[in-house]
Amino acid sequence: MKTRDRLRIAMQKSGRLTEPALDLLNRCGLSFRQSRDKLFCFGEGEPVDLLLVRDDDIPGLIAQGVCDLGIVGRNVLSEYQLTDGREAEPLAEWRPLGFGRCRLSIAVPQEMAYEEVGQLAGRRIATSYPGLLREWLRTNGVDAGVVTLAGSVEIAPRLGTADAICDLVQSGGTLVANHLREADVLLESEAVLAGPQTLPVDERGDMIELLLKRLDGVMQVRE
Ligand code: ATP
Ligand code: ZN
Numbered sequence: 001m002k003t004r005d006r007l008r009i010a011m012q013k014s015g016r017l018t019e020p021a022l023d024l025l026n027r028c029g030l031s032f033r034q035s036r037d038k039l040f041c042f043g044e045g046e047p048v049d050l051l052l053v054r055d056d057d058i059p060g061l062i063a064q065g066v067c068d069l070g071i072v073g074r075n076v077l078s079e080y081q082l083t084d085g086r087e088a089e090p091l092a093e094w095r096p097l098g099f100g101r102c103r104l105s106i107a108v109p110q111e112m113a114y115e116e117v118g119q120l121a122g123r124r125i126a127t128s129y130p131g132l133l134r135e136w137l138r139t140n141g142v143d144a145g146v147v148t149l150a151g152s153v154e155i156a157p158r159l160g161t162a163d164a165i166c167d168l169v170q171s172g173g174t175l176v177a178n179h180l181r182e183a184d185v186l187l188e189s190e191a192v193l194a195g196p197q198t199l200p201v202d203e204r205g206d207m208i209e210l211l212l213k214r215l216d217g218v219m220q221v222r223e
Contacts, residue, residue, distance in 0.1 A: 004204070005047065005202070005203055005204070006043070006047040006048065006049055006204075007046075007047060007068050007069070007204045007208065007211075008049050008050075008051055008066070008067045008068050009025070009050055009067060009068065009071065010050075010052075010057075010058045010061050010067040010069070010071070011052060011058070011070065011072075012053070012054070012058075012071070013038065013039075013052035013053055013054065014052075016100055017055060017072070017073065017099070017100050017191050018052075020100065021097075024071075024099075024215075024218065028214040028215055029046070029214060030045065030048050030211075031043070031044045032049070038052055039052055039053070046207065047207060048207060048211070051067055055072055056076060058072040058076065058194070059076065059080035059081070059084075059091060059194065060080065060084060062091055062194060062195060062196065063080075063085055063088045068195060068196075069094070069194065069211075070193075070195070071097065071191055071193060071194075072191065072194055073100055073102075073189050073191055073192070074093065074187065075129065075132070075189040077093065077192060077194050078132055078187065079129050079131045079132050082131030082132060082134075082135055083130070083131040089196065089197065091196060091197070092194065092195055092196065093193075093194055094192070094194065094212065095193040095216075095219070096191075097190060097191040097192055097193060097219075098222065099190065100189070100190050100191035101170070101188075101189065102168045102169060102170045103168070103182075103185045103186075103187065103188055103189065104129060104166065104168055104185070104189060105167065105168075105169045105182045105183070105184060105185050106120070106164055106165070106166050106183045106186065107164065107165050107166075107169065107175050107180040107183060108163075109179060109181075110179050110180065110181050112163070114183040114184070117137075117140045120142050120164065121142050121143055121144060122144065122145075123144050123145065123162075123163040124144070124145040124146075124161070124162045125145065125147065125162055125163070125166050126147040126149050126156035126161060126162035126165045127147070127148065127149070127165060127167060128148070128149060128150060128151065128167070129166060132186055132187060133186070134146055136186045147162050153165050153166075154167060154174055154175065157178075157180065158178065158179070166186065168189070
């Protein structure tokens, strides 16, 4: 990989994390000129540019060295480490960022009894997070079927393709609308600053250290 002298940060192009991530970077003293295709944003003051992509692609882009850092949900980062990134060098969660908070939870039909995880044995659970779900089932010694769906996981029980779901929950409104209730929590998530375990030993590494210092200052003010 050709070395770059400018730092490149990957973030979500359009979604829940986009505005708060940009806002946070602005507070860290970074500003960007938005290019027309909006894939790449050139940094105006500091040598830091943005790559605007789907959140699911962010861990892979860091692992490949296309980007130095990424702003992504812990849920996406952890899922990557357990699936596509299994063989790769593990990525580090450099800082929790305090926005995009949600839980990855098991939800069951309102009328289904649920006291403990063992009751999921032999059931089918629909999810977009098969890595995290399988890991949690294995840790709890439960043998259940995992049905992987890319989206609209919450309608699986009504369609009869699953008995329960494992999905992101924030307020719980979507669950109620689909006659489901939150039964167990696998992961508490929020947006994080992700990167490689070891920082590059060049100007980019120095810039990351400066950015982390500014970030800590900004986060302290917010607390
Ligand atoms: P993309 O097009 O980038 O793939 P997406 O649909 O996967 O977008 P969003 O729905 O914008 O992504 O969610 C991005 C992140 O926001 C999630 O991965 C999660 O970390 C966080 N988040 C917070 N609350 C919720 C919620 N209620 N539902 C889904 N994600 C949430
Ligand atoms: Zn996504």
